[in-house]
Amino acid sequence: MYADFISIYDLTSEELQELLDLADELKRKFRAKEEHHRLSGKTLGMVFEKPSLRTRVTFETGMYHLGGHAVFIQTTLGERETVPDIARNLDRWVDGIVARTHSHEAMLELASYSSVPVINALTDRLHPCQVLGDAQTIREHKGQLEGLKVVFVGDGNNVFASWANLATRFAFDLTLVCPQGYELKGEVHERAIKEAKGVYKVCHNPEEGVPGADVVYTDVWVSMGQEVETAKRKEAFGPYQVDRRLMELAGDQALFMHCLPAHREEEVTHEVIEGEQSVVFDQAENRLHAQKAVLVKLMG
Ligand code: CP
Ligand code: NVA
Numbered sequence: 001m002y003a004d005f006i007s008i009y010d011l012t013s014e015e016l017q018e019l020l021d022l023a024d025e026l027k028r029k030f031r032a033k034e035e036h037h038r039l040s041g042k043t044l045g046m047v048f049e050k051p052s053l054r055t056r057v058t059f060e061t062g063m064y065h066l067g068g069h070a071v072f073i074q075t076t077l078g079e080r081e082t083v084p085d086i087a088r089n090l091d092r093w094v095d096g097i098v099a100r101t102h103s104h105e106a107m108l109e110l111a112s113y114s115s116v117p118v119i120n121a122l123t124d125r126l127h128p129c130q131v132l133g134d135a136q137t138i139r140e141h142k143g144q145l146e147g148l149k150v151v152f153v154g155d156g157n158n159v160f161a162s163w164a165n166l167a168t169r170f171a172f173d174l175t176l177v178c179p180q181g182y183e184l185k186g187e188v189h190e191r192a193i194k195e196a197k198g199v200y201k202v203c204h205n206p207e208e209g210v211p212g213a214d215v216v217y218t219d220v221w222v223s224m225g226q227e228v229e230t231a232k233r234k235e236a237f238g239p240y241q242v243d244r245r246l247m248e249l250a251g252d253q254a255l256f257m258h259c260l261p262a263h264r265e266e267e268v269t270h271e272v273i274e275g276e277q278s279v280v281f282d283q284a285e286n287r288l289h290a291q292k293a294v295l296v297k298l299m300g
């Protein structure tokens with residue numbers, strides 16, 4: 001059993017498959033209003049340095065559904081107390097910690113000092129919980145992820161990095177279509193090149209990358225913490241907006257996905273995000289079920 005969930009790499013392909021099956025089971029139970037108190041009496045500490053709608057509400061609500069309790073802590077790590085001290089206080093009281101931090105290093109430090117499982121709810125580098133809910137959503141709409149072509153149009157950011165991690169676990173093709181200079185870099189990219197089970201590639205031309213896509217995915221051009229780069233990024237990403245023309249390159253069987261929050265008329269047009277191919281609210285819903293599966297696996 002894995003101890004923390006910091007990255008998709010913490011799980012094998014088999015464990016991920018099991019987790020997604022459990023997410024489906026928990027979703028069925030929730031919809032059927034069947035009690036599923038798998039974490040009764042357990043408490044989750046939630047340490048957030050950045051804003052959140054989906055992640056916060058789904059973890060808190062998820063703990064309630066599972067018969068447990070969540071405590072939300074909005075803080076700036078290291079300001080009032082060091083990360084090691086926060087970890088060694090929290091782990092005396094709670095059974096698991098969910099954290100959203102600016103720096104990935106702070107997440108790793110929290111996990112290394114905590115004796116209870118730590119779950120990554122987004123860092124500047126990764127967003128593994130997001131892609132779990134996304135994988136569940138794709139399975140629902142397309143039957144399976146294996147054999148599909150996922151095209152991420154936009155920034156090689158934390159969400160894309162978790163997609164690159166996932167590509168080393170399931171056999172699907174993953175393409176990043178981005179402006180020059182906004183590719184995913186470093187170890188996550190290198191590892192995807194070496195270990196991806198399908199075709200993994202980066203290109204700069206939507207006309208080259210998008211045809212044949214089963215999923216067209218995008219995210220904001222300016223992630224939390226990058227606000228000073230807003231003007232520069234808006235200019236670079238302008239030609240990469242997901243609009244009707246770009247969705248037509250993919251075809252009408254393609255899903256449109258976005259982790260949300262979205263900036264309409266920036267990375268995606270209002271027409272596409274509100275259109276028939278868009279599954280963005282299914283993705284948001286499945287954050288609840290996928291994360292409940294993570295909580296059960298780690299804290300059950
Ligand atoms: N997609 C996502 O993580 O949303 P929040 O930032 O609202 O949690
Ligand atoms: N890439 C975005 C995702 C938000 C859920 C960010 O980090 O702000």
